[in-house]
Each structure stands twice: as C-alpha cells, then as structure tokens.
Amino acid sequence: xxxxxxxxxxxxxxxxxxxxxxxxxxxxxxxxxxxxxxxxxxxxxxxxxxxxxxxxxxxxxxxxx
Numbered sequence: 340x341x342x343x344x345x346x347x348x349x350x351x352x353x354x355x356x357x358x359x360x361x362x363x364x365x366x367x368x369x370x371x372x373x374x375x376x377x378x379x380x381x382x383x384x385x386x387x388x389x390x391x392x393x394x395x396x397x398x399x400x401x402x403x404x
Contacts, residue, residue: 345388349373349381358395369394 344404347369348361369384371377371394380396391394 347371347381347384347388349377362393362395369396371396 344366346367348367349371351373353372358370361370366376368388370382371384377396384396385392
C-alpha cells in the first residue's frame with residue numbers, strides 16, 4: 340500500500356517468533372526492544388534504516404555502538 344513507508348517497531352515483546360513474524364509478514368525495517376538501552380537502540384535503528392539497512396536490536400544486550 341505504501342512501499343516507501345519506513346516502519347520501526349519499538350516494543351517490549353522480544354520473542355523470536357514475534358520478531359520473525361513482523362520482519363517477514365509485515366516488512367518491518369527495524370525492530371527495537373524497550374528496555375535499559377531501548378532509546379539508544381532506537382536512535383541507532385533510525386540511523387541504520389535511513390541508510391537503507393534493516394536493523395534488529397539484540398535482546399538483553401548492553402548497547403555499545
């Protein structure tokens with residue numbers, strides 16, 4: 340419907356099947372978990388998506404970029 344629309348999911352859900360479903364079925368550009376480093380990961384995800392990349396935040400990892 341809107342092929343140029345960038346979609347970034349920012350959620351507390353971190354189950355692998357849910358992430359896979361969003362990425363494959365809904366063509367999400369980035370998936371970021373809310374958490375200790377969530378806002379930093381979200382900022383990085385936005386940068387990556389605008390470079391034309393896909394981004395999936397590592398669940399539970401410390402943000403060190």
